[in-house]
Amino acid sequence: MTQEMQFKKIVAQYCKTEPEKITNDMRFREDLGFSSLDFMSFLGELEDTFDIELEEEDLVQILTVAEALEMMERLKAEA
Amino acid sequence: MLIRDILEESEKKYAEIKAVKWLKKKGIYERSYRELMKNVVKVRKGLLAEGFQGKHIALIGTSSVEWIESYLGIITGKNVAVPLDAGLPGEDLIDLINRSDSEALFLSPKNKALLEEVSVGCPKLKKIWMLQEEEPEGSDEKTVSLASLMAVSKNSDADADRPDPEDMATIIFTSGTTGKSKGVMLTQNNLATNVIAVNYTREPGTVMLSVLPIHHAFCLVMDWLKGFSLGATVCINDSLLHMVKNMGLFKPDVMLMVPLMLETIYKRLSAASPLIPKKMVAAKAFGGNLKIIFTGGAHLDPYYIDKFADYGIEVLEGYGMSECSPVISSNLPEDHKAGSIGRPLSNVEIAFEDGEILVKGSSVMKGYYKMPEETAETLRDGWLHTGDKGYLDEDGFLFINGRVKNLIILSNGENISPEEIENKLALGKLVGEVIVTGEDNGLTARIYPDQDVVAAKRMSEEKIHTELQAFLDQYNKNQPSYRQITGLVVRKNPFIRNSTKKIKRQDALIDEALPTT
Numbered sequence: 001m002t003q004e005m006q007f008k009k010i011v012a013q014y015c016k017t018e019p020e021k022i023t024n025d026m027r028f029r030e031d032l033g034f035s036s037l038d039f040m041s042f043l044g045e046l047e048d049t050f051d052i053e054l055e056e057e058d059l060v061q062i063l064t065v066a067e068a069l070e071m072m073e074r075l076k077a078e079a
Numbered sequence: 080m081l082i083r084d085i086l087e088e089s090e091k092k093y094a095e096i097k098a099v100k101w102l103k104k105k106g107i108y109e110r111s112y113r114e115l116m117k118n119v120v121k122v123r124k125g126l127l128a129e130g131f132q133g134k135h136i137a138l139i140g141t142s143s144v145e146w147i148e149s150y151l152g153i154i155t156g157k158n159v160a161v162p163l164d165a166g167l168p169g170e171d172l173i174d175l176i177n178r179s180d181s182e183a184l185f186l187s188p189k190n191k192a193l194l195e196e197v198s199v200g201c202p203k204l205k206k207i208w209m210l211q212e213e214e215p216e217g218s219d220e221k222t223v224s225l226a227s228l229m230a231v232s233k234n235s236d237a238d239a240d241r242p243d244p245e246d247m248a249t250i251i252f253t254s255g256t257t258g259k260s261k262g263v264m265l266t267q268n269n270l271a272t273n274v275i276a277v278n279y280t281r282e283p284g285t286v287m288l289s290v291l292p293i294h295h296a297f298c299l300v301m302d303w304l305k306g307f308s309l310g311a312t313v314c315i316n317d318s319l320l321h322m323v324k325n326m327g328l329f330k331p332d333v334m335l336m337v338p339l340m341l342e343t344i345y346k347r348l349s350a351a352s353p354l355i356p357k358k359m360v361a362a363k364a365f366g367g368n369l370k371i372i373f374t375g376g377a378h379l380d381p382y383y384i385d386k387f388a389d390y391g392i393e394v395l396e397g398y399g400m401s402e403c404s405p406v407i408s409s410n411l412p413e414d415h416k417a418g419s420i421g422r423p424l425s426n427v428e429i430a431f432e433d434g435e436i437l438v439k440g441s442s443v444m445k446g447y448y449k450m451p452e453e454t455a456e457t458l459r460d461g462w463l464h465t466g467d468k469g470y471l472d473e474d475g476f477l478f479i480n481g482r483v484k485n486l487i488i489l490s491n492g493e494n495i496s497p498e499e500i501e502n503k504l505a506l507g508k509l510v511g512e513v514i515v516t517g518e519d520n521g522l523t524a525r526i527y528p529d530q531d532v533v534a535a536k537r538m539s540e541e542k543i544h545t546e547l548q549a550f551l552d553q554y555n556k557n558q559p560s561y562r563q564i565t566g567l568v569v570r571k572n573p574f575i576r577n578s579t580k581k582i583k584r585q586d587a588l589i590d591e592a593l594p595t596t
Contacts, residue, residue: 035342037343044318060556
């Protein structure tokens with residue numbers, strides 16, 4: 001499974017959209033119906049799954065799937 | 080009764096039991112009741128030695144052992160603690176520090192970026208103690224560490240007098256319906272009787288994991304003060320990112336949550352394979368010991384009570400508000416009814432006026448700080464008007480079925496005053512009229528664009544939407560998550576207004592051209 005698909009499978013646990021139908025331009029709140037806590041919990045899962053550490057201050061910048069994916073890949077590359 | 084009485088009793092009974100556990104750089108640290116109280120007394124004596132008696136002292140920070148020791152150091156002497164939401168923008172915090180007449184501040188190192196702004200904006204502040212061991216960078220006479228406050232009284236026996244039960248202990252800010260937050264004044268007796276009246280017991284050493292914001296009355300009184308009265312070990316969740324992981328780590332027996340948390344956890348639980356036994360899924364997700372979740376702050380769909388019962392967890396809903404210290408009624412392990420918010424506490428009297436729940440009793444606040452009009456409106460003849468409509472059933476359980484006041488209550492328990500946010504959004508150049516509504520568990524801004532701007536720039540519908548969304552994204556960046564706008568509706572027509580030209584809020588969802596008469 002690609003890293004991106006693994007990522008989208010985690011996204012799908014918090015919404016009613018199938019992983020294959022999640023596109024990168026989707027916004028977590030508006031398009032996928034994430035609550036603020038769904039979003040935090042999802043990011044916590046990203047930390048565990050991809051072995052990365054997120055800074056809470058950076059998270060306010062993330063609105064879309066592409067932005068979260070890009071952040072995860074960047075942190076993973078730096079780790 | 081005093082909070083100091085409760086704490087001193089616990090120190091005697093549970094001296095060697097762990098009072099607090101927390102995480103730091105992946106290690107678990109802990110403090111026993113004896114150690115905790117030693118630090119509380121050091122803070123209290125330090126404040127006295129620094130000349131703080133009968134003063135208001137603010138705290139800004141998320142949950143930490145230093146925060147709670149400072150808070151208890153303030154209220155076990157004769158001072159008044161003012162806990163503030165660390166997530167608020169600097170200008171709001173400055174306003175609250177000034178409006179509460181705070182003369183000193185405990186500040187978390189995570190919020191040190193506020194130091195300069197607060198020093199300039201709050202001229203009444205004589206001291207700022209950073210909640211840390213080491214001296215802060217560029218420290219001066221005014222800004223020092225908590226450790227140095229604790230050291231001030233090292234060689235002194237002088238301790239602060241016990242407060243009187245009717246002395247004010249704390250001011251807790253809550254959303255105001257006029258767009259200005261109100262400072263709820265709670266006395267020693269208000270807090271202490273609420274701790275006692277919530278009638279449940281656990282074995283000393285029972286583990287609680289505190290996941291709610293500590294500046295909220297529900298968390299402060301029911302996680303911390305109630306937990307300490309029971310001899311519980313209160314564990315600190317370091318971030319909402321790690322709530323589920325920390326449940327596995329600390330293995331709590333009891334937790335307090337807002338409905339939003341139950342909803343998120345349930346989504347995760349139900350995503351597990353149906354082939355795995357539910358008890359096993361629960362053990363992995365909750366650490367294996369979780370038996371009780373107390374929930375409050377917003378209405379919980381009773382659906383979740385049954386769903387969590389499948390995982391062996393009892394969800395008990397309660398009801399309260401900061402003005403009542405905060406619990407008014409609660410379901411209890413031995414005494415509960417699904418869909419209700421429990422029986423009123425033993426120190427509470429309930430009455431109804433046109434369906435609105437009125438409350439009287441030893442936990443009802445003294446009033447709103449320096450807001451006599453709002454106080455008179457809420458407290459009438461000793462009865463607190465809750466703004467909620469409800470009824471008592473034949474078994475004495477309380478139910479809620481509506482609201483009187485114009486507040487949006489989100490399932491994270493945050494009460495949002497729409498006017499407060501509308502005032503800020505109205506500053507947008509493209510915003511002609513705006514109304515904020517609570518929908519799908521978030522806030523939606525309904526905006527009628529300023530037609531002069533639209534015409535001058537010849538903007539298309541798509542362009543208007545993009546620009547308004549960009550404006551909201553910008554607004555959201557400086558706001559705590561519960562005050563962020565998650566939905567945008569661009570209106571084609573102005574809002575419907577009443578005869579005094581005020582927008583009719585109840586008709587905000589209707590978007591039709593006005594009949595031309």
